[in-house]
Amino acid sequence: MAGAPTDRIPPHTIALPVLGVAAWLVFGKAGLGPLAAVLAAVLLGNVLSAVHHAEIVALRVGEPYGTLVLALAVTVIEAGLIISLMLGGDPNPGLMRDSVHAAVMLVMHGLAGVCIVVASWRHRDAEFRVEGANSFLAVLIPMATLVLIYPNHVLGAPGPYLSWTQLTFVSLACLALYAGFLFIQTNWHRDYFLPVGYEGHDGHARPSARMALACFALMCLALFSVVMLAKSLGPALEEGVQAVGAPMAVVGVIIAAIVLMPESAAAVRAAAANRLQSSINLALGSAVACIGLTVPAVAVVAYWAGQPLALGISASQSVLLGLSFAVAIITYGTGRTNLLCGVVHLVLAVTYVFSIFAP
Template identity: 30%
Template sequence: MDVEQSPTRERRTSFVVLLLGAGTLIGLHATNLLPWLLEGSVLSLLLGLAGLGGVILLLALQVVHYADALAIRLGEPFGTLILTGSAVVVELALIASTMGSGEANPTLARDSMFAVLMIALTGIKGISVFEAAREQEKTLREPLQDSDLAAMNIGGSITYVNLITTISVLALIVPNFTTQTTEANFNGPGNVVLIGAALGLFSVFIAFQTGSYRGLFTESREQRQWLGAADGGHEGIPEVAPAVAWLAAGLLILVINAESMGELIEASLNGLGLRSAIGGTLVGLLVLAPEALNALRAASRGQVQRSLNTLYGSVLSTLCLTVPAVLLIGELTGTKVILGLDPLEMVLLGLTLLLIRPTLGKFTQLDGLMLLVVFVFWIALQVI
C-alpha cells in the first residue's frame, strides 16, 4: 500500500485485505481446516503455515500503511508509537497462543524477544543505515565531509540505546547469574521487581518522549536541512479517525489469526524436529514485518530518526511489555518461563549493544555493513 494512493482505491484495497483476513479466520475456525493441518503431514503443515503467513503479512502491510498515515498526521513520535504498540500486541498473541498449545516451551518468550532484538538492531537497522547513507552520499561531492553524512538526533538515540541496554541486560543476562533459582530465571519476588522496573521505565520514557523531550525524537537539524523544509503537506493522507479505524480492524483480525499461526509454528517445529529457537525467530520475523517496512521506507527517504524511532521503539516496547506479560501468562498457565540467554547469545547481544551506541551521530555505509555482518552470522548459527 502507498500512503498517497487515491482515497477510493485505498478503501477498496483495505476492504479486500480485511475480507481476506476475515475469510481466512472463518475458514480456520468454522471448519476442520486447522485441526486437519495440525494433524496432517509435514508438507501440508508447511503449506498452511506459508499461506497463513502470507495473509498475516498483507494485514501487516495494512497496519503499517495506516500507522504511516497517522505518523504524518500526528507527527513524530506518535505515529511510530502506534506502530510499535501494534507490534507488541501481535507478538503477545503469538507467544500466548504458542505457550498454550503443544508441549511447553519455556524459552519461547526469550527466543522471540532476542530474535526481535537481533533482527531489528542488526538486520533491519543495518539495511536502513546503509540505504540512508547511500541515498544521501550519492548526491554529494567527493571526498565526503563529516557534515555530508546522514545524521541522527543523537540525544534521542542515546536515550533509546541506554534504555534498551538496561532492560535487555536485566531481563536476558542477569537471570543467568541469580541464585534465586537453579535455572536462568527469577523467583516470584524477583519477577515482581523485574516487572516493576520494566513497566516503570517504559511509562516514564513514554511520558517524556511525548512531552518535554519530544524534540529529541524528531529529525536532527542537519537531516532536516538535507530533506528540505517542505514535507508535501497532508494531501491524499487519510484523516485520523478513518486511519485509526482501519488500523484497528486490520490489527484485530491479524491478532486473532496470529493465534492459529502460533499453533502451526509449534506443530511445524515438532514435526521437523527443529530447535525451539527457530520458533522465536519466526515469531520475531512476523512481529517485525510492519516495523521493517516502515523503517526501510523512512530510510529510503532519508528520514533517519524516524527509521530509528521505529526500530528502537519496537525493541524497547518488546522488552518492557513482553517480559511482564509472559511472566504473568506463565504464572497463570503454570508454564515455566526461562529468560536468561545462552552464553553465545549473550556475547552477540553484547556486541550488538556496543555497535549501536551513537558516537558522532553520523552514519556511513560501513556502519550498516558491520551490523549486517553480525545479523548474517546470527542467522547462520540458527541453522547450523
C-alpha cells in the same frame, strides 16, 4: 511512513481484516494441510494492513507520536503471537525469550544495518540526533540485560528462570523504564526524536480525522485477526520447524521477522529519503516497546496459565549481545554514520542467525 496514501484507504487493507476474521471463524480450527498456507498468507496480509492503518493514524498525530503508534501496533502483534502460541500448542517456555532476543538483534543490527547502508549509499553521510539515539540505548540496554542475562545469575530459581517474585519485579522495572522513556519522548525532550531538518511536516498531506478514525478501527480489526490466526497456525509452525530439524529458537526468529516486516519497509523508505532519525525511531523504538510492553503482558498470561518462562540466554549469546551494545554505542555516539557502520551491523546480524544453527 513514507508510502502511506493519505487521501484514500486502499481496498485490500479493508478486505484483508474482514477476510482474516472470517477465515478464523470458518477455518481457524481445521488443522494442518494446504489450508495452513492459505491462513498464513492471510495472516501476513493482515500484518501489513495493520501497520498501514497505523501509519495513517501516525501521520495524523505527527512526529514523534507517529512512530510511537507504529511501535505500539507492532508490539500488540508480537505479544498476541507469543501468547497465542503459548496457549495453543505444546508448552514452549523459551518462546518469549527467543522472540524478544530475535527482535532486539534483528532490529539493532539487521534493520539498522540496512537503513544505514541505504542512507549512506544515497547520501554518503547520514545524520541523526545523537540525543534521541542515546535515549533509546539508555533504556534498551538495561531492559535487555534484566530480561535476557539477569535470570542466569539469580538464586531464586535454577537455570534461565526467575521466581514469580523476581519476574514481577523485572516486569515492573521494564514498565517503569518504558514509561520514563515515553515521558521524555513525548514531553520534555520531544525534539530529540525529530528528524534532522524537520519543519513540522514530512511532505504528506495530513489525513482527515474521519479517515484516521476509520483506519484506527480497521487497525484494531486487523490486529485481532492476526492474533486469532496465529493461535490457529501455532501448532503448524512448530511442527514445520521440527520437521526440517531446525532449532526451536527459529520459531522466535520467525515471529520477530513477521512482526518487523512491515515496519522495516517504513524504516528503509525513511532512510532512503534521508530521514535516518525516523528509521532509528522505528527500529529502536520497536525494540524498546517489545521489551517494555511485551514482557509484562506475556508474564501476566504466563502467571495466569501457570506456565514458567525461560528467559536467560546462553553464555555465547550473552557475549554477542554485549558486543552488539558496544557497537551500537559507537554507531550512535556521534550523530553521523556511514557505509562501514552499516556493514558492521549487517555482519553482526548474520552472526546472530548463524549462532542459532551452530551454537
